Amino acid sequence: METNAAGTASADARRGAELSDLLGHVVTSWDNDRRALARQLHDSLGSSLTALTMHLGLLTAKLPADQQPLRDRATQMKNLLHTIIENNRQMQHKLWNDKLEFLGIKVAFSELVTQFSQHYAITARSSLPDEEPVCPREQAVVLLRVLEQGLSNVTAHSGATEVDVIVDDNDDEIMLTVRDNGKGVLEGRGIPPEGAGVGQYGLRLLRERARLLGGLLTLATHPEGGAVLSVVLPKPATQ
Incomplete structure (x- = not known):
């Protein structure tokens, strides 16, 4: 019995490791495809639209x-044409x-928070390190995706009027926190904590992406109200 149990546990561990490797490959390929498509839109469609605008002007x-x-x-x-160019830029x-x-990170995050505040008329503040954070690209991408998810949650669920985005960076880890003053996690937001809510695939995927990098993503109600979405990623030893 003990041998069978050990064998089952070993097989489960192998399957878990294989699934983690597969997820890592999928998200890396996904990011690369999105990057390539964005550049094609810029280099091909964007250039053609700009040329059309010039010809029309002449x-x-x-x-x-x-x-x-x-x-x-x-x-x-x-x-x-200007509308199409702007839609292309947004895509x-x-x-x-x-x-x-x-x-x-500092420029990208600051501009994203500013644009969010202007578009949704929600007070959004960013607190960023004095120096540009140093981390691998895959970590920076996960941080950006978490920020995008956090801001999306604010507009979709929370009823918040204020949002604070904080990036903490040190020699060992980098941390992103998105806190709002809305309804919190359980009171109408519909974004459950770990292990619940099968419909929240965006958040669950981000949680798994953080795990692949050895990090942790959490979503909780703040004691003073509102919700806090945070992700902590350890820096590679060579950093």
């Missing part, structure tokens, strides 16, 4: 002054935040 400049209907139609086309940003890769 044509509009050559229209006779007495052809007002044509000028009005050209203005409508120009406005439509690129949602797929992959190039600012995270080229300008770092």
Whole structure:
């Protein structure tokens, strides 16, 4: 009996390790695909739309002054192109935040929080380290995804009017905290803690991504009200 139990436990451990490896491969491939698609949208579609705008401007400049209907139609086309360009830019940003890769965590997070505050008319503050955090790209991506998830939760569930985003960085680990003053976790948010809520796949996937990096993601109600989403990632020993 003990031998069978040990064999079952060993098989379960192997399956668990295999599933972790598979998840790691899937999320890495997913990130790479999103990054490649965002760059294709920028390099191909974005460049073509910009060229169309320039050509339309040149044509509009050559229209006779007495052809007002044509000028009005050209203005409508120009406005439509600008809308498509902006939608393309937003899709690129949602797929992959190039600012995270080229300008770092501080710029990417600060701009995301500012844009969130302006778009949703919610007071959002960010507290970031004085120096740019130093961590592997895969950790920076997980931190960004957790921040995006936390802000999305605020608009979808919490009824919050204020959000604080805090990044703590030291030699051993990097930590992100997203705290709001809304309803908390259990009182209407519908985002359950560990082990519950089969519908919250976005949060559960982030929790597993944190685990793959040796970290921990938690969601809890703050003692003073509101919810706190946090992730702690240990830095590699070589850092």
